[in-house]
Amino acid sequence: MKAILALADGRVFHGRAFGAGGEITGEVVFNTSMTGYQEILTDPSYCGEIVTMTYPQIGNYGINLEDVESARPFLSAFVVKEVCEFPSNWRSKMSLDAYLKENGVIGIQGIDTRALVRHIRDKGAQTGIVSTIDLDPESLVAKARRAPSIVGRDLVREVTCSKPYHWSEGPWQLGQGYLGAEQAPRYKVVAYDFGIKRNILRNLVAKGCDVTVVPADTPAEDVLAMNPDGVFLSNGPGDPEPITYAQENIRKILGKKPVFGICLGHQLLSLALGGTTYKLKFGHRGGNQPVQRGEDRRVEITAQNHGFAVDGASIQNDAIQTHTNLNDNTVEGLEHKLLPAFSVQYHPEASPGPHDAAYLFDKFTAMMDRHKQECAE
């Protein structure tokens, strides 16, 4: 079956449908990870986005029931050069095609993804449409132009949990699957779910945290009433600016409890501090982004997935820029000058991606230890 991907600026790509049929709009972005398509499909941060994989063949190891980062895929559509029809892996339970069909996600293959990515890099990420129903390029471009932009929309409400829940699953081990907590938890953490990835929760459990996940709009008063040792701000989709309720809650928690933010959490923390964010030309998505830690100039290869960034100058009175992206010098990490709060724009939990930044979870527990001690004195 034929399918078309059309961009708002008029560029059109013809391909073949896989997964579910239909029509959907979204911000067209690309991810440079060579593996990890399951984790990418189920990362709620991709809500509202049409994701293109730069790796040319996707689906080789099929779909298993373990490598998921949330309950289901949240992205709008999936764009690939070639889908592997005969997956091979001992954990595989079904093909990528069958998985996308089951979850109602539209796929398009046979696309010259190199040409598409070069176009996005030159012209910028923009709204697009994928359709298996309407195959008229002009009509599709017109629909893409009319579709809402990702800027200014609250997508967090579409992915956050509806009620609080407790998380106790730890990291995965070969032959054993996901482990439980190895030790009695030493820290009580409340994690704001703006679209949280499970591997963040697993990393927190591995470091001795007892984690309660709460909906994105949970009032700060309710979180503080739980008396946690620390508050975690998760990743999540879309533009951080319209998520004003989260910024207000973070402002009320700052200084009272240690705070650690990742990706959208980092952007929301910066906005809560009075900083500003802006949309990057085409974002950072992949498992090979070089980031330098200012303190000792150590370079980490990081996993990333974001289209917005923090303006460093806007927060320099309150926070130190701890990490910098070596590709484009954008802000990758912050630490408050006086209060126990820090955040990174990238994904230390990886999944998929390199584990160079896993030390940040220890930084959070060390911060909670220090704060506990200071409160006891």
Ligand SMILES: NC(=O)CC[C@H](N)C(=O)O
């Ligand atoms: N992974 C994330 O949390 C992404 C943050 C935000 N949605 C962005 O695109 O910049």
